[in-house]
Amino acid sequence: MKTLISFELRKLFSRRLTQAALLAVLLLSILFTSSTYRNMxxxxxxxxxxxxxxxxxxxxxxxxxxxxxxxxxxxxxxxxxxxxxxxxxxxxxxxxxxxxxxxxxxxxxxxxxxxxxxxxxxxxxxxxxxxxxxGYINGWLETSQNMTVIFLVLSLVIITMIAPVFSGEYSGVDQILLTTRYGRTRCAAAKVLAGILAALSVTAVVSATQFFPALLLYGSDGLRCSILFAPAGFLDGFIPFNLTCGTLFAYQILLIFTGAVSVSGITFLVSAASKSPMTALAVSAAAYLLPALLPVSETSSLFRYLTLLPVYHVQFVSLMSIEQISGGILYALWAVPVSLTFLGIGSLASSRIYAKHQVK
Amino acid sequence: MELKIIRLTKTFDSKNAVDDLMLTLSNGVYGLLGANGAGKTTLMRLLCGLQRPTSGKITLNGKNITGLGERYQSLLGYLPQHFGYYPDFTAYEFLLYISALKGLSDTAAKKKSAALLEAVGLAAERKHKIKTFSGGMKQRLGIAQAMLNDPRILILDEPTAGLDPKERVRFRNLISAFARDRIVILSTHIVSDVEYIAEDIILMKSGQIIHFGKPQEITAELNGQVWEFAVPAAQAERYAAAFDTSNLRHTDSGKTVLRVIADRPPAAHAIQVPPNLEDLYLFYSREAAGQSTMLTQRFRGAADQADMLTQKLTHKSEDDADQQHPFRTIRSRTEMERKINDHTNCNRIMNHEGGIKE
Structure with a gap:
C-alpha cells in the first residue's frame, strides 16, 4: 500500500498545473507577508x-x-x-x-x-x-487576515491538485489500472489516502510560511494577549469572545485544515464522477465557492449551518462569531466532524464509483 | 483452464456490439480478426471486466468472472488498443507502479520490470520519461506491462500497431515463448502476425463470430476462389475496384499482378492460388465495409460474378460520358476477357506462387 501511495503522490505532484498552482500560492503567501510588513x-x-x-x-x-x-x-x-x-x-x-x-x-x-x-x-x-x-497583537492580526485570502486560494489549489485523481485516469490509463489485481480496490484507497495526504501537506507548508515568519517578525508575546483589545478594523467586532491571539490562531489553523479535508472530500467525489479533470475542477470549485454567495444573513437560522460548509472554514470569522458551545469551546469546533463527514462520504463514494467504472 | 463465453451480448445505444456470443477458450493462442466495428475491442473489454455485459456471462473454470474479482484480475494481463500513460513517469517507474497494482513484491517488481524492458527492447530507455517515447516504444511498454504478472490469460488489442518489422518479429517470439499453458487472445489488422502466432482464428463480424478454427480450416472456404493475374498498370485500379482484391503488386515490366477473390476466373490467364488468412480477412472486411456489395452477393451464390461485372461496367458506361475507356463498351463476360487480354497483351505464364514468367 505504501508503494501505491508513493506513486499516487508522485502523480499528484508531477502535474505541471499543480506545480504552477502550488508555486503561485507559496509566492502569494510570501508576497502577503512581506507587503504587510513593509506597509505597516x-x-x-x-x-x-x-x-x-x-x-x-x-x-x-x-x-x-x-x-x-x-x-x-x-x-x-x-x-x-x-x-x-x-x-x-x-x-x-x-x-x-x-x-x-x-x-x-x-x-x-x-x-x-x-x-x-x-x-x-x-x-x-x-x-x-x-x-x-x-500587548502587541497587531502583526498577528494582520497575519490572520492575510491567511483568510491565502487559504481561500490554497483551497482552489487543492481542488486543482485533486481533481485529476480519478478523472485523470479516465483518459485511457483506466483500461490498464482496472484490469490489475488491486485496480478496483487498493488503487482507489491509495488515491484517496495520497490525495488527503497531499492536501494536508500543502496546507501545513503554507501555514508554516505564514506562522513562522510572523513569529520571527512579531514575536510570541502577542499570542498570550486578548483579541478584544485590537486596533480598529480587526476581528473584535465580529468575534466577541475573549480569546487570546494564540487561541485564535489555533482555531484558524484547525479550520484551515478542516477546510482542506472537506474540500478534498468534495473533490474526490466529483473527480470520480467526472469524465475529465477540467470538468472535475470546475464543478468542485463551484460546489466549494457557491455557498459563499448565498444571501443568508447572520440573523437567519440557516446561518449557523451554512457556516459549517468548507468555504466558511477558511473564511473563519463568520464561523467563529457564533456563540460558544459551552465552557469556552466555540461552535466552530463542529467543523471537525463536518469535515470528517465530507471526507468520509467523498472517499467512500468516489472509491465505489471508480471501482464500478466502465470503460467507454 | 477454460474460459467460456456464454450467450454474451453488449449493447450500446440499441446496437449490439457483441451479439449473443458463444465461445469456449482453453490454453492456446487465439487470433481475433475482424473489420473495425466488428466487436473485437468490446469482446476483449468484456473479457477483462472493463465493461459489464448487457446479458450473458463469462466463466473461468465454471465460475462467473464477475464474482471472482481480484482472483480473476490476478490471472489477467491486458494491453488496450489505445491507452493512456503518465508522461512524467520513466518506463521503469511505470512498470514498477503497475507491478504494485498487480500485487508483486518490490523485489519481484524490480526484477520483472527489468527483464521485460530487456525483452521488449527498452532496457536502454528505462530511465527515459514516457513523454519522450515514440508510438512504437509506448506500444512495447504497453506489452511489457501486460506481462508483468505472468498472466494466465493475456489479452492484447492490436499489439503490433506502430511496431516496425523488427519489433514485430521480436513481439511474435516473445508471445510464442510466453504462450505455453496460457490463454492468449490477440487482435490485429496485421494478419501475418496472427498467422505466425495464433493456433486458432476467431473471425468476427457485426458482433458475431463467423468463423472459428485453425487458419487452414477457415481459409478452406475460399479454396478455388483466389486468383492471380497480371494487367497493365493503367488498368489495375479498375480491376481492383471491380474485384475483391487482396493484393496488388507492381512489377518492373510495367504490369501489375493482382490477387483477387472470385468464384470464376476474373481473366483468361488468371491462375488459381491457395487462399490464405489475409484473403479471408480482407474479403469479410471489405464486405463489412460495404465496399463490395456485388461480391457479397457472389459469395452467397446469388449471381454469376462475371455477368454482374459485365452488367456493372455496362451500366457505368451508360452513365459515364467518357466513352473512350476500354471498359465502357463491354457487353459480355467473354468480351470483357477479350478486352482485358487485348490490353494486357499478355504473353506470360503465371505460376502458382504468383510469380511471372515472360
Missing amino acids: YAFDGKSRDGSGREAVEIDRSIAEKYAGILTDEKVQQMMSDFAPESSLDLHGMNAAYLYHNATQSAAFRRFSDLNGRWNGLTVSDVFGDEVIRI
Whole structure:
C-alpha cells in the first residue's frame, strides 16, 4: 500500500498545473507577508514614526509600556499619552478612527469620545468581568487576515491538485489500472489516502510560511494577549469572545485544515464522477465557492449551518462569531466532524464509483 | 483452464456490439480478426471486466468472472488498443507502479520490470520519461506491462500497431515463448502476425463470430476462389475496384499482378492460388465495409460474378460520358476477357506462387 501511495503522490505532484498552482500560492503567501510588513505604519504621537520594521518596533515598544492586564489606570495613562495636542489633529474626524499606532487605536476605539478625550467608560463597562491581557497583537492580526485570502486560494489549489485523481485516469490509463489485481480496490484507497495526504501537506507548508515568519517578525508575546483589545478594523467586532491571539490562531489553523479535508472530500467525489479533470475542477470549485454567495444573513437560522460548509472554514470569522458551545469551546469546533463527514462520504463514494467504472 | 463465453451480448445505444456470443477458450493462442466495428475491442473489454455485459456471462473454470474479482484480475494481463500513460513517469517507474497494482513484491517488481524492458527492447530507455517515447516504444511498454504478472490469460488489442518489422518479429517470439499453458487472445489488422502466432482464428463480424478454427480450416472456404493475374498498370485500379482484391503488386515490366477473390476466373490467364488468412480477412472486411456489395452477393451464390461485372461496367458506361475507356463498351463476360487480354497483351505464364514468367 505504501508503494501505491508513493506513486499516487508522485502523480499528484508531477502535474505541471499543480506545480504552477502550488508555486503561485507559496509566492502569494510570501508576497502577503512581506507587503504587510513593509506597509505597516506607526507614529508614537511625539517625534518618532516609520514603516515596516521601524513601525513594528514603535508599536512593540508602546505596547510593552502597557503590557499585562488591562486596568482603568492603564486606560487613563493611554488617554493621556495619546491625547491629540489640538483638535486640528483630527481634521474633523471621529477620534476612534484616528490611527497613530496600534495601542492608541485600540484604546481610542473603546475609551475615547469624538475628540479623543476619555469617554467615561471603565474597563468593566466595556469588557464586563473579562480579564483582558494586552500587548502587541497587531502583526498577528494582520497575519490572520492575510491567511483568510491565502487559504481561500490554497483551497482552489487543492481542488486543482485533486481533481485529476480519478478523472485523470479516465483518459485511457483506466483500461490498464482496472484490469490489475488491486485496480478496483487498493488503487482507489491509495488515491484517496495520497490525495488527503497531499492536501494536508500543502496546507501545513503554507501555514508554516505564514506562522513562522510572523513569529520571527512579531514575536510570541502577542499570542498570550486578548483579541478584544485590537486596533480598529480587526476581528473584535465580529468575534466577541475573549480569546487570546494564540487561541485564535489555533482555531484558524484547525479550520484551515478542516477546510482542506472537506474540500478534498468534495473533490474526490466529483473527480470520480467526472469524465475529465477540467470538468472535475470546475464543478468542485463551484460546489466549494457557491455557498459563499448565498444571501443568508447572520440573523437567519440557516446561518449557523451554512457556516459549517468548507468555504466558511477558511473564511473563519463568520464561523467563529457564533456563540460558544459551552465552557469556552466555540461552535466552530463542529467543523471537525463536518469535515470528517465530507471526507468520509467523498472517499467512500468516489472509491465505489471508480471501482464500478466502465470503460467507454 | 477454460474460459467460456456464454450467450454474451453488449449493447450500446440499441446496437449490439457483441451479439449473443458463444465461445469456449482453453490454453492456446487465439487470433481475433475482424473489420473495425466488428466487436473485437468490446469482446476483449468484456473479457477483462472493463465493461459489464448487457446479458450473458463469462466463466473461468465454471465460475462467473464477475464474482471472482481480484482472483480473476490476478490471472489477467491486458494491453488496450489505445491507452493512456503518465508522461512524467520513466518506463521503469511505470512498470514498477503497475507491478504494485498487480500485487508483486518490490523485489519481484524490480526484477520483472527489468527483464521485460530487456525483452521488449527498452532496457536502454528505462530511465527515459514516457513523454519522450515514440508510438512504437509506448506500444512495447504497453506489452511489457501486460506481462508483468505472468498472466494466465493475456489479452492484447492490436499489439503490433506502430511496431516496425523488427519489433514485430521480436513481439511474435516473445508471445510464442510466453504462450505455453496460457490463454492468449490477440487482435490485429496485421494478419501475418496472427498467422505466425495464433493456433486458432476467431473471425468476427457485426458482433458475431463467423468463423472459428485453425487458419487452414477457415481459409478452406475460399479454396478455388483466389486468383492471380497480371494487367497493365493503367488498368489495375479498375480491376481492383471491380474485384475483391487482396493484393496488388507492381512489377518492373510495367504490369501489375493482382490477387483477387472470385468464384470464376476474373481473366483468361488468371491462375488459381491457395487462399490464405489475409484473403479471408480482407474479403469479410471489405464486405463489412460495404465496399463490395456485388461480391457479397457472389459469395452467397446469388449471381454469376462475371455477368454482374459485365452488367456493372455496362451500366457505368451508360452513365459515364467518357466513352473512350476500354471498359465502357463491354457487353459480355467473354468480351470483357477479350478486352482485358487485348490490353494486357499478355504473353506470360503465371505460376502458382504468383510469380511471372515472360
